[in-house]
Amino acid sequence: MKTADQYLESLKSLKIEAHVMGEKTAEPGGHGLVGPSRKAVAFTYEAAHNPESRDTLRAVSHLCNAEVNRFTHLHQSAEDLVKKIKMQRYCGAMTGCCFQRCVGLDAANAIYSTTFDCDRKHGTQFHDRFRNYWAWIQKEDLVVDGAMTDPKGDRSKRPKDQLDPDLFLRVKERKPGDGVIISGAKLHQTGMLNSHEILVMPTMSMRSGEESWAICCAVPINTPGVRYIYGRQASDTRKLEHDTFDVGNPIFGGQEVMTVFEDVFVPEERVFLDGQVDFAGTLVERFASYHRQSYGGCKVGVGDVLIGATELIARMNGVEKASHVREKIVEMIHLNETLYCCGLACSSQGYPTPAGNYQVDLLLANVCKLNVTRFPYEIARLATDVAGGLLGTMPSAADLNDPEVGPYIRKYLAANPNFDVVDRMKVLRLIENLTIGAGAVGYLVESMHGAGPPAAQRIMIGRQAALDDKVDRIKGLLSVS
Numbered sequence: 500m501k502t503a504d505q506y507l508e509s510l511k512s513l514k515i516e517a518h519v520m521g522e523k524t525a526e527p528g529g530h531g532l533v534g535p536s537r538k539a540v541a542f543t544y545e546a547a548h549n550p551e552s553r554d555t556l557r558a559v560s561h562l563c564n565a566e567v568n569r570f571t572h573l574h575q576s577a578e579d580l581v582k583k584i585k586m587q588r589y590c591g592a593m594t595g596c597c598f599q600r601c602v603g604l605d606a607a608n609a610i611y612s613t614t615f616d617c618d619r620k621h622g623t624q625f626h627d628r629f630r631n632y633w634a635w636i637q638k639e640d641l642v643v644d645g646a647m648t649d650p651k652g653d654r655s656k657r658p659k660d661q662l663d664p665d666l667f668l669r670v671k672e673r674k675p676g677d678g679v680i681i682s683g684a685k686l687h688q689t690g691m692l693n694s695h696e697i698l699v700m701p702t703m704s705m706r707s708g709e710e711s712w713a714i715c716c717a718v719p720i721n722t723p724g725v726r727y728i729y730g731r732q733a734s735d736t737r738k739l740e741h742d743t744f745d746v747g748n749p750i751f752g753g754q755e756v757m758t759v760f761e762d763v764f765v766p767e768e769r770v771f772l773d774g775q776v777d778f779a780g781t782l783v784e785r786f787a788s789y790h791r792q793s794y795g796g797c798k799v800g801v802g803d804v805l806i807g808a809t810e811l812i813a814r815m816n817g818v819e820k821a822s823h824v825r826e827k828i829v830e831m832i833h834l835n836e837t838l839y840c841c842g843l844a845c846s847s848q849g850y851p852t853p854a855g856n857y858q859v860d861l862l863l864a865n866v867c868k869l870n871v872t873r874f875p876y877e878i879a880r881l882a883t884d885v886a887g888g889l890l891g892t893m894p895s896a897a898d899l900n901d902p903e904v905g906p907y908i909r910k911y912l913a914a915n916p917n918f919d920v921v922d923r924m925k926v927l928r929l930i931e932n933l934t935i936g937a938g939a940v941g942y943l944v945e946s947m948h949g950a951g952p953p954a955a956q957r958i959m960i961g962r963q964a965a966l967d968d969k970v971d972r973i974k975g976l977l978s979v980s
C-alpha cells in the first residue's frame with residue numbers, strides 16, 4: 500500500500516495538465532487552489548498506515564488475496580459495508596472536507612456486479628476484464644474517479660435528440676477488435692485531478708437505439724484528448740493569498756472538475772459495457788445507491804467538525820451554558836447521528852449480488868441520501884445561529900496583522916478571556932468555510948445534488964417501498980377487498 504508521499508509522487512509522474520482560473524497548469528497539484536484537495540486524498544493513504552486508523556482503512560481483497568486500502572475494496576459482507584461508512588466518517592471528521600476517493604470505490608462495486616449480470620445475459624466478456632483491471636488498481640493502490648454525470652443538454656430530450664450528441668458522452672466510433680473512440684464530457688467530477696484513472700459510466704437508463712450512450716470504460720488520467728477545467732468554489736481565491744488564515748480549513752479542501760473527452764481512444768480491454776442498453780440503468784442505480792450510502796458516512800464526519808467548531812465558538816463567546824445554545828447543539832448532534840444511523844442501516848441490511856460482492860439496501864440508502872439533502876442545511880443553519888453575526892462580517896487576516904488597525908481588532912473581538920482572540924477568529928473562519936465558503940460545496944451543495952438530487956431519491960423510495968404489500972396487509976387485517 501502506498502504512503503501519502505508515494506501517492507503524491509505517483510501523480511506527479513503522470514504529468515497531468517489542467518486549466519485552472521484561466522491558466523494552463525502543468526502540475527496542478529502544486530497550484531494553490533488544487534493543493535489542499537490533493538492533501539485530502541493523500542490523507543486516505545496516510546490513514547492506512549497510521550496506527551490509530553490502519554485497521555479501519557484496510558481490507559483483505561478476494562481478487563489479490565492481500566491487504567488493500569479499503570477505498571479500493573470490493574465489499575465481501577454487510578460488515579464491509581458498515582466498515583466503509585465508519586471509514587468515511589473518520590476521514591470526514593479528520594479533514595473537514597470531501598476526501599474524494601469514494602466515487603471510484605462506489606463505481607467499482609457497481610461495475611463489478613453489473614458486468615457479471617451482463618455477461619450472464621448477453622454472453623459478453625466484461626466481468627473478467629473488470630476483475631483484471633481492478634486487481635491492478637488494488638495492487639497499485641490507485642485513486643479512481645467515477646465519472647457519471649453528463650451535461651445532459653436540453654432535459655426534455657433523449658441523448659440522440661440533442662442538437663449536439665456529445666451532450667451525453669458517447670461512443671463516436673467503434674473499431675472492432677481494437678477499441679472505441681468516445682466523445683463528450685462529465686461534469687462535477689470530484690477529485691478528478693487527484694486521480695490516476697477515470698471510470699466512465701452512463702449517466703442514466705438507456706433505451707433501444709441509444710447503444711452509443713451505453714458505455715462504461717476506464718481511461719488513464721493523462722490520456723491524450725482528455726481536458727480538465729477546474730471548478731470554482733466560494734471564496735476559493737483566499738487559498739491564493741499570502742496569509743491563508745481566511746480560508747478557514749488550513750490544510751484540506753475539496754475539488755470538482757469539468758472533464759472533456761475529445762475523441763479519446765479506449766482499447767477493448769478497458770471497455771466494461773458497450774451498447775448493452777438494458778444494463779445502463781442497472782449500473783446507474785447500483786452506483787447511485789452506493790454513493791447515497793457513502794453520504795451517511797462522509798457528511799456525518801464533516802458534521803462532526805461543524806458541531807465541534809460550533810460548541811467551541813459557543814465556549815469562546817461565553818454562551819455555552821445558555822439553554823437555547825444547549826438545545827441547538829443537541830439538535831445538531833441528533834440530526835448528524837440520524838444520518839449516521841441511515842448510513843449504518845442501509846449497510847447492515849446489505850446483501851450479496853450474484854457476482855459475490857455486497858450491495859446496500861436500496862430503500863434505506865435512498866432514505867439516507869434524502870435526509871442528507873436536508874439535515875446538513877439545518878445543521879449549518881444552527882451553526883450560523885450559534886456562531887453569531889461576526890461569521891459574516893469579520894475583518895481579514897491582512898487587517899488583523901496591520902499594525903495600525905490590528906490592535907483594534909484584537910481589542911474589540913475579545914470575548915471569553917479564557918480564549919485567545921485570534922483562535923476565536925480561526926474557529927469562525929472554519930464555520931464560515933463549511934456554511935458559506937469553499938467547504939459548503941462539499942457539505943451543502945453536494946449534499947443536495949451529489950449522487951442525484953432529492954427528486955431522484957423520492958422516485959427510488961416510491962419504487963422500493965412495496966406499497967402493494969402494505970395495502971394487501973391492510974386488506975387482510977380489515978377483511979376488505
Ligand code: SF4
Pocket residue numbers: 596597598599600601602689793794797798941945949
Ligand atoms: Fe467521498 Fe463524500 Fe467526497 Fe463523495 S462527497 S467523494 S462520498 S467524501
Ligand code: FE
Pocket residue numbers: 602689790945949950
Ligand atoms: Fe459525491
